Amino acid sequence: MHDKWLWWRDGVIYQIYPRSYSDSNGDGMGDLNGIRSRLAYLQDLGVDAIWLSPVYPSPDKDFGYDVSDYTGIDPRYGTLKDFDNLVKEAHQRDVRIIMDLVLNHTSDQHPWFKESRSSRDNPFRDWYLWRPAKPDGSPPNNWQSVFGGGGWKFDPQTGEYYFHMFLPEQPDVNWRHPAVRQAMLGVFRFWLERGVDGFRLDVFNGYFKDAELKDNPARFGLRAFDRQFHIHDTDQPEMIPLLNEIRALLDAYPDRYMVGETFLATPQKAIRYIGNTKAHAAFNFNFTGQPWHAGKMRSAILEWEGLNGKEGWPNYVLNNHDTRRSASRYHFDEADLRGKTAALLLLTLRGTPFLYYGEEIGMRDIALKRSEIMDPPGKLYWPIYQGRDGCRSPMQWDTSAQAGFSRSRPWLKLHPGFHDRNVAIQQANADSLLNFYKKMLQLRRQHPALHRGSMEMLKEIPAGLLAYIRADMQERILIAINFSRSKRNCLLPAGEPVSVLLDTMPAWPAQLDGSGHLQLRGGQGVALLLHGGD
Numbered sequence: 001m002h003d004k005w006l007w008w009r010d011g012v013i014y015q016i017y018p019r020s021y022s023d024s025n026g027d028g029m030g031d032l033n034g035i036r037s038r039l040a041y042l043q044d045l046g047v048d049a050i051w052l053s054p055v056y057p058s059p060d061k062d063f064g065y066d067v068s069d070y071t072g073i074d075p076r077y078g079t080l081k082d083f084d085n086l087v088k089e090a091h092q093r094d095v096r097i098i099m100d101l102v103l104n105h106t107s108d109q110h111p112w113f114k115e116s117r118s119s120r121d122n123p124f125r126d127w128y129l130w131r132p133a134k135p136d137g138s139p140p141n142n143w144q145s146v147f148g149g150g151g152w153k154f155d156p157q158t159g160e161y162y163f164h165m166f167l168p169e170q171p172d173v174n175w176r177h178p179a180v181r182q183a184m185l186g187v188f189r190f191w192l193e194r195g196v197d198g199f200r201l202d203v204f205n206g207y208f209k210d211a212e213l214k215d216n217p218a219r220f221g222l223r224a225f226d227r228q229f230h231i232h233d234t235d236q237p238e239m240i241p242l243l244n245e246i247r248a249l250l251d252a253y254p255d256r257y258m259v260g261e262t263f264l265a266t267p268q269k270a271i272r273y274i275g276n277t278k279a280h281a282a283f284n285f286n287f288t289g290q291p292w293h294a295g296k297m298r299s300a301i302l303e304w305e306g307l308n309g310k311e312g313w314p315n316y317v318l319n320n321h322d323t324r325r326s327a328s329r330y331h332f333d334e335a336d337l338r339g340k341t342a343a344l345l346l347l348t349l350r351g352t353p354f355l356y357y358g359e360e361i362g363m364r365d366i367a368l369k370r371s372e373i374m375d376p377p378g379k380l381y382w383p384i385y386q387g388r389d390g391c392r393s394p395m396q397w398d399t400s401a402q403a404g405f406s407r408s409r410p411w412l413k414l415h416p417g418f419h420d421r422n423v424a425i426q427q428a429n430a431d432s433l434l435n436f437y438k439k440m441l442q443l444r445r446q447h448p449a450l451h452r453g454s455m456e457m458l459k460e461i462p463a464g465l466l467a468y469i470r471a472d473m474q475e476r477i478l479i480a481i482n483f484s485r486s487k488r489n490c491l492l493p494a495g496e497p498v499s500v501l502l503d504t505m506p507a508w509p510a511q512l513d514g515s516g517h518l519q520l521r522g523g524q525g526v527a528l529l530l531h532g533g534d
């Protein structure tokens with residue numbers, strides 16, 4: 001058990017998609033001053049850190065994930081001064097800032113790439129992955145782009161191909177080049193010196209590719225990208241020493257943090273990158289991908305717990321900017337009872353929880369017509385895959401014309417239901433999802449067992465239930481969640497009287513009978529304090 005509060009381990013991280021959070025200058029796009037104006041809200045909500053999706057200058061082919069300057073702020077988001085003010089005020093409010101670093105690729109408008117593509121003997125040529133065509137003119141190997149089509153783009157200017165894992169406008173950099181490595185470490189240093197508390201590393205396990213660029217072996221799959229085992233274009237052994245080096249750099253500053261976005265993640269893959277000399281955390285998305293099903297959730301949690309071990313520290317996430325919102329995925333009812341249960345689960349598991357803006361008010365995905373789709377893979381694969389715009393709609397603050405997000409028409413349309421679902425309305429309703437999140441976050445902070453305690457899954461319980469005990473030296477807290485639609489009885493650990501800390505259905509509280517049974521309604525969840533033997 002640890003004693004000292006550590007923000008990234010014991011706290012809760014809230015992801016902001018800056019374009020859609022709060023627009024201070026009325027151009028229809030969120031910005032840094034907009035975020036700063038919402039810090040009081042975030043502090044009151046009870047989160048410990050915010051992770052900002054990219055705010056660097058970008059031609060926006062992939063909405064900021066194509067960066068043309070790693071040490072600048074896109075003028076549409078503000079200035080470096082605005083950034084400094086945001087960091088300063090966030091810190092005054094005890095909220096940390098995590099930057100999203102997109103270092104697997106740059107924008108094709110980055111000066112490095114412009115130099116690189118200008119001639120074969122330019123000093124920046126080897127900063128990217130350039131190769132001549134095969135004798136028959138075909139691309140250098142069989143690698144594909146995850147956004148569709150081949151991974152190699154022929155550039156007529158110098159008559160060679162370059163590799164891009166994502167869009168052709170997102171050329172992959174050559175991390176094997178010592179100058180690239182130094183430049184990228186300089187980016188970390190730049191933001192550390194500006195006072196940021198941590199980094200989310202975009203597609204970090206894609207940085208290195210096989211040195212000989214060997215073909216990936218074939219496998220069964222639908223799209224060309226899925227018809228390969230991605231063993232040569234991701235997850236190369238060189239990533240570990242690089243993580244060691246980045247970690248040493250971070251550790252030269254107090255309490256800094258990095259979480260990797262594991263590309264093509266599996267729990268087994270993600271765990272390789274976590275440790276005292278590697279990343280503090282890496283996403284595996286296995287939990288995120290589970291259906292609303294007690295047994296499946298339990299297996300995903302136990303697998304991740306098992307891989308992390310008692311000394312390791314897992315992380316859990318239900319929402320991000322790349323996936324359908326949980327409210328839509330799990331078909332939350334209008335009263336958000338399921339939303340409360342999902343919050344109870346996410347915020348009581350052992351590990352760092354990540355929230356995504358709007359999750360706390362149960363924002364749903366927006367529906368888009370084909371002509372409205374902006375996300376490149378959505379355009380390409382429609383209607384089979386409709387892209388990621390759905391989960392990126394503007395934050396719903398109040399009932400005013402643009403939901404309090406902006407004075408003018410937002411860059412992406414608002415959810416039509418924002419009049420009934422917004423922060424102002426939910427703040428005024430004691431029983432709202434927002435107030436449930438607040439209560440849950442407070443409870444989590446007040447009880448060390450909930451944020452840093454051990455976790456033990458109860459095994460002998462009826463199907464449809466998920467139950468576990470979080471414990472430290474002082475307290476034991478039982479979480480029981482009924483994923484099914486009908487009543488369930490759960491036998492509490494022997495002879496322990498309890499008191500209820502939180503119930504997702506306070507109007508119909510969970511029943512406890514004299515024989516040690518807890519009865520939960522369909523969809524109900526509770527957190528109970530167990531008075532072990534005293």
Ligand code: GLC
Nearest residue numbers: 062065102166202203321322
């Ligand atoms: C990551 C980001 C995603 C982006 C991609 C390319 O997966 O989360 O939004 O499109 O990297 O940078």
